[in-house]
Structure formats: structure tokens, C-alpha cells
Amino acid sequence: MPSIDAAFLALPAATLADAALSRARELGAAHADFRLERNRRATLRLRDGQLDASTDDEELGLAVRVVHEGAWGFASGIDRTPEAAARLAEQAVATAKLSRVLSSDPVELAGEPAHADATWVSAYDLNPFEVPAAVRLARLSELSEVLRGAAGVDHVDAQLIQVLENKYYADTAGTVTTQQRVRVHPEFTAVSVDRTNGGFSSMRSLAPPAGRGWEYLTGTGWDFDAELAELPELLAEHVAAPSVQAGRYDLVIHPSNLWLTIHESIGHATELDRALGYEAAYAGTSFATFDKLGSLRYGSEVMNVTGDRTVEHGLSSIGYDDEGVATTSFDIVSDGVLVGYQLNRQMAAAKGLGRSNGCAYADSPGHIPLQRMANVSLQPSPDARSIDDLIGGVEHGIYVLGDKSWSIDMQRYNFQFTGQRFYRIVNGQLAGQVRDVAYQATTTDFWGSMAAVGGPETYVLGGAFNCGKGQPGQVAAVSHGCPAALFENVNVLNTVTEGGR
Template sequence: MPHEVDGSFVALPLRALADAALARARALGAEHADFRLERVRSAAWRLRDARPAGSSDVTDLGYAVRVVHGGAWGFAAGVDLTMDGAAKVATQAVAMAKLSARVIAAAGSPERVELAAEPVHADRTWVSSYEVNPFDVPDEEKTGLLAQWSAGLLAADGVSHVDASLMTVQENKFYADTAGTSTIQQRVRLHPTLTAVSVDPGGDFDSMRTLAPPAGRGWEYLTGGTWDWSGELAALPELLAEKMRAPSVRAGRYDLVVDPSNLWLTIHESVGHATELDRALGYEAAYAGTSFATFDQLGTLKYGSAHMNVTGDRTAEHGLATVGFDDEGVAAQSWDLVRDGVLVGYQLDRRIAKLTGFERSNGCAFADSPGHVPVQRMANVSLQPAPGGPSTEELIGSVDRGIYVVGDRSWSIDMQRYNFQFTGQRFFLIEHGRLAGQLKDVAYQATTTDFWGSMAAVGGPQTYVLGGAFNCGKAQPGQVAAVSHGCPSALFEGVSILNTTQEAGR
């Protein structure tokens, strides 16, 4: 059943504050102005060995005014929920734009801020897809379920410690601009995690974490059968015990079957960030790097094999980056980034779209709080499955000598998103099409184009899983965004495998 926006948020003087701010910006000569009021509630619970180890519950409430004046950006934020306060913040934003314009002129730069056109979306409301708001569930019920699951793991042989956590967010936004767009939105998301730790008598230790990804869902994600929690938790102790006994991998080249629980992170780092156009143009060079996928290669760069079809998507149900409208009033869309292995698109906001000749932004502006300016952020970037494609078991069955990679762990990638290394939660040796036990100390290493170019097959829709993370970082000052990445299982041929203990000893 569709939800309505939280009544306590709607009761705030949203439109009155926006009208006061936008009217002041217009009176001061702004070419464009937008107003964004946000309330973001974030809560988390942590348990250690089934006992409470900490909790937090924080609400961030405020608003921001962004303007274009004299061809330059201006931005200011405030918390005074009065008409005078909103007008004052708009005045500060215009003053900042005037100062920026003088600095730009003194530097001799001809660049002026212009925004790609966007249809007006007046009085629109959007609420994400969920059944039970986790903030409507008593805290005792949340911690009780985590404690129950933790106790079950602790009772298993070989499990020495268990860490459990649950993160929940409810994000409310009101947006209005001088073109006439006004939107109200509500997003709910959560991330439950359990990690089992084993310590043997000799002091050797290792851990294994649940594979359940964070999701744009409600409390039903933990209780309603969306994820097989009982099955995963029951299997975890024996999988961890097998990992503790597993032999160390022999470095070399292997065919890899990569599970969606691992591949989503490789997509995030090597495709998601690399196809942010502000990064490809050099705007992130001082902090988060650039991109090998430069703008002059659009339509020609062979990113991967012909099996590689990747979309940017702000509409995927339960996606962490799914919205109705972005923080520039642009309606959510889905579009191609890589088609048949060739780079065909980028992620855009309105300024970058106009600057590079695109008719319209694809809705990738986002600010993580009312005190931050919107920047270009990642959509749900996803590898598409093959219609009628093979199952994970069939992909494994096609491999004579290889490794099946499950779950994400550590990773490293260079500033151009080109050379990388990834590990995982567990690795299974494949011999003659069958799993032949776990390996440990495994990492796969490649360049982005070599790795995706080695992709020989992708699984069918039945293997597709929407993974993701709460903590994608970007910008200065730093901002954090939640983003999902869907993908099927996939087969990669002849990938370089490193032994991490040998590498650490060099």
C-alpha cells in the first residue's frame, strides 16, 4: 500500500519559506534560484556478542538556497524556520555568487554557469517503495531480533564472536525553484549486517559477513521473507569453519565466476565512478580523482566485451539512489552508460549537461544534508542480465579451472578508476565444472577495460541481485550518498589472481 509523506514534515512551513527565499533571490537579480528544505533522520544500533554495544538517533533539519547570479553559483544554508530567516539566507547566497563572479573574472575565466532545461514539475509528491517504516518499529524489537540472530550464531561450533548492526534512514525533502517546480519526497532505507568471527586455539582468526545488501525497503526486509535470513545465518558457521581450514590460493590466472554479492562493488568503483562526467572532465581531481573514460571517447571507448550492458537508473524499485526527482528538480530517469561493450553515456547534473552539449540532465544532483550544496552523484549503476541467460550453477559448470567469488570485502583502485584489486568474503575453487572447496588469501587484479573485456558470459535474470552501499563518498567538503548496483552472476576468463599474504610480504 503506498505511503504518504510524514505528516510532521508536511506541517512545516515549506512553501512559505520557499516563497520568501525565492522572492528575495528574484528581487536581487538572480537568474535562477532553488530552495531545498530537508529533514534527515539516521539511527543505528550495534551489538557485540548479542549484547548492546551502542546506538545513535540523529535528525538533521534545515534548508538551503542556491542561486545563479552574474553567471556564478551562490549558496547558503540556515536553520531559522521563519520568513525573515529564509530571505536572509537567500541574500547571503546572492552575495556569495557576486563574490564568486568577481573571483572568476579576476582569474580571466570565460566560463559562466548555465543550466540545461528541465520541464516544470509542479506540486509533485513521491514516496519510496516500502511496507513498514523502520522508525515505526520499537527499538526493543529491532535490538531483540539482532540479539536473537547473534545468539544463534554464537551457539554454533567455531564461532567466537558476533558483531551485529542495523542502520536506518528516513529522508524527507521539499524542493522549489524559480521556474515553478515544487516537489515533496520521502525515502526510507536500511542496512542490517551480522559478522561471525572465529579464533582457533593457535590464535589464527577470520570472519565472514552476511551477504544481505542494504536496500530501499522497510522493516519487512528483516521479517517478511524478502531475504532468506534464517537460511543464510544457518549456513554461515560451517562456511566460516571451512574458510578457516581452507588452503591458500596459488597465484596465477583463473577463470572467475563472480557472484552479484561481489560484482556490485567492482561495478561501483570501475564503472559507476568512472562514468560521472564531472570526474571525467577533471572537476574531482583534487579529491576523488579523475576518470580514464574521458569525454572525447564517448561513443568509441571499448569498455568491455559485447556482453556488457550497463544502465544508470534513478527509478529502480528499492534502489538506494532511487528518487522521484533529484536536488535540481529533474525527474528520475533510466539511460544507457555502456551498450554492447561501448561507452555511450555519462551521469549528469544540469550544469554539466549544459556545459557539454546535452539537452537535459539525467537527474544526478544530490546533497546529503541541508547544509551541503548539491553535487553530481551516482545513480543506481547496474549491469544488465542476459535474457534467457544461464544460472550461476551453469556458469560454474562451464569452467574447467577457476574460482567462484562470493561477497565483497577490501578493494583498491587508482585515481583514474583503471587499475584495481578486489577481495571477497569467500572463494571456492572450481574444478571441471564443480565447486571443490574454499580457498583463502585471494584477490583478483586487472585494469578496468581488461577485466570487463574478459567477460565471456552474464547470467540470466534469475541471478540478478541489487547490491549497494550507504557510504559512497565524494566532494569537498565530503558528502556521503547511498547507491545500489544490480548485476547478475558473470563469467570472466583468464583473470590474474594474487595471493594476498604473499603480496603483503613483498
């Protein structure tokens, strides 16, 4: 069982926290919290089996946040002495005094029980940073060679992102937590070049990023060897495939594509700060405004969506958020109706929603916590409905796999998504690949057209490392689980004849 890294535990976190929180109390802060964070991120990139780039960065610092006379204050730094920590508390209080004139309503925080001396470590077997860099590079090269040796593959790109995140949190209410998360994102892309006209086609692996360790690259949770062995033949079929005819189709969408539609049209739309208009400059607000809670028909009756910061291997999973809230799972859409939002303590208190559901996160010690996305997931059907069952009920449709480009408006309402590969469905059978496909809809029309969801065996936890929000911008990793699902009579565009690739 992995444990907190010894080097992080050796840092004087408790001493620094005591200095900062004691000084904040002396200055009259109604609330203060302290974070000591170490974030390590490494990237390996190969081009045609050769090392193209290698980075290994570490950020280590501390942050103090206060509520003073109803206003937020924040300060951060890298000097790890008690005197420096106390000065950060003074700076945070000074910032609160300046920002008070901009605060229309005093800050209130939803209550949370104290969690003293709590420790949490994510679910992984082997920290990738404990694996020699040469071994990691060799494995990427080995997997790249599976693609490079195949006919019709002209170039191969491979990338592995590895993250180790440590946080120590303490606040004036008595919560003290120490946590560690590991996550990895392997990605492989095969490229075929048309020598006659200079055009190219590409296809990427469908393996999602995961809250796992090095074991993910060696067969735990995903069989990369098997997937990459199949990819060249799939790419060759894609190259020769006809262009899709635009029109209305029933779509069976695989989780490798549907996770991104969930992220953009549900995940962001149900962040309460967006729904209330507090978040607007970065990627917009939300059509799912607070007055629609409990009444908005988000989708069909088979649509059940949860937010969850506890699911095993989830990229957004954590034991306690950056406001000291013990994380949980919660309903967002139930039987197609909007029933909940993602919250932090301020949003929960402002709208009288009770306890926060633990969605506060800062991506570095230099940033203040924001309300960030939980693992927002579409729940599967309790029966054993398979992907073949979903396809078997379609006369005229398309089976969609893998994510690619996307577009959505600033209200999270009108959208368009493409994918990695597409198969025609004719009378319940797959009938070969087509290309140049995009599906387009409004959020409520799309989810309202969902006629069936697959069973638990079709469920996959997808996600991304790079969800952006805030000014200054912050980046968070988040997973979205879902089964395969059937959507009826969806508008399909041809990306060549209606806008270009």
C-alpha cells in the first residue's frame, strides 16, 4: 500500500501552519487556512521512437487564505520558515482589507466538521517517479515500435505525462490533512501520409488518463500492447473510408467519446459559480441557472449523472478538498432532471444548500482555491445491456469512438463534437468506417434524445489532465465515467463540406 512520500513528510508543515494560523487569529481573521504543496510533473515525448523532449519540474510552496471582516485575502510564497509563514498571514489579511470594498456581500462558509490528522493516498501500485527514467523511456519506445513496424504507418508520436501531488492542509477550525495523488497519461498517435497530395490521416489510442501509477503502462487497467497492435489496421481502414453523408442519424457513442461531451455540456454547466455568473471570463457561464434547480429537464429519463470525488482511480478524486471538506458523491441529474450542482463552501452557504460537496481545488500553492469539477459521470443501466445490444437496435446510424475536436458556446448549450473513428450502422450491424463526422445539437436536445444506456460492462472512466478555469488560469485533472449510450435522430455534419477538417 503506497504511503506519503518521506521527503514531503520531512518538511516542517505543522510548524509553518501554526505560525501562519496563529498570526491570522491575532489579526482578527474569522477563518484562515494554510497549504503546503509539492507538485511534481514529468513528461516524456517520442517522435518515431526517438526521444523528442523530456521534462521533470517540481513546485514547492505555501499559501495562506483568510476571511477577514467578510472579505477574502490570500498570499503565497516559497520561503519555508515560521517567520515567512506569519508574514503571509499578514499579507493575506492586508489583501482582505483592500478587497473588502469590492465585496458586495460578506463571505460566509458552509459548516464542516473538523478532520484532525487525516491522511489520504490515491489508489496506485507504483509511483512512476520511483521507476528509472531509462525504464520509462524504454517502455514508450517498445510500444512505439509496435506501431512503427506496421504497413501504412509513416510517423508515430508517443507521450507520457506523470504527476505526483502532495498537499498538507490546516485551518483554524482544527482540520489537518496530508494527502498524496499520483496520475499518469500515456498517449500514442499513428500517422499515415498520402504521398500524392501531402495530406495525412491520424488515429490516437483510446486509453484514458488515469489516477494510477506505473503499473498502468504494464497491463493493469489497460492493455496497451493489444490496443496498439490493432491500431494500424484501423487507421488503414480509416484512410480508405468514404466521407459521411450529412443528415440525421441514430448514434451509439462509446465512452471514449462521450466522456468529453459530458465534460463540456454537463460538467462545466453544473459548476454553481458558472450558474450564478461568478465565473464568466474563462469559458463562459451556464444555461443551467440556479432558478432551474429541480425543474430543468436536462435529458431523458434514463439520464442519471453524479458528481464524485471519491471514485477509485478518478483524476479528481481526493480525500479532502482544499477547504478541508471530506469528499463525497452526490446527484447532479436524476431521471433527466437537474437536482444538484458542484459546490465549494462559499457557494453552498450563499444559496443555503447545506454542507459543501467538496469541490474546491487550487492547482498550485501560488493560486487560491476555486470551485472545480468533480468526477462527473453518467450512470449505467442496472441491466446487462451491451454495446452490441445498443447497435443491434439501430437501423440507420453511426457508432462513434474516441475524442478529437470540439466546440461549445459560452452558455454550455450549443455544441459540436468529432471523434477518432466512426462506423456506419445498417440494420443493426456495423458496415465499415466512414470519416469526416461531427455531431451537433443543443445540450438539452442531445441528452433528451438519449434512448438507452449500456450496462456496467460498457462503463469506462475517461477524462483529461487539462481542464482550465479562472483568472489567473488554473488547470485541473478530472475523470468522467460513462457507459456506451444510444441517441436518436441526431444531426450529423460532414466536416469537409461544412466547415473543413
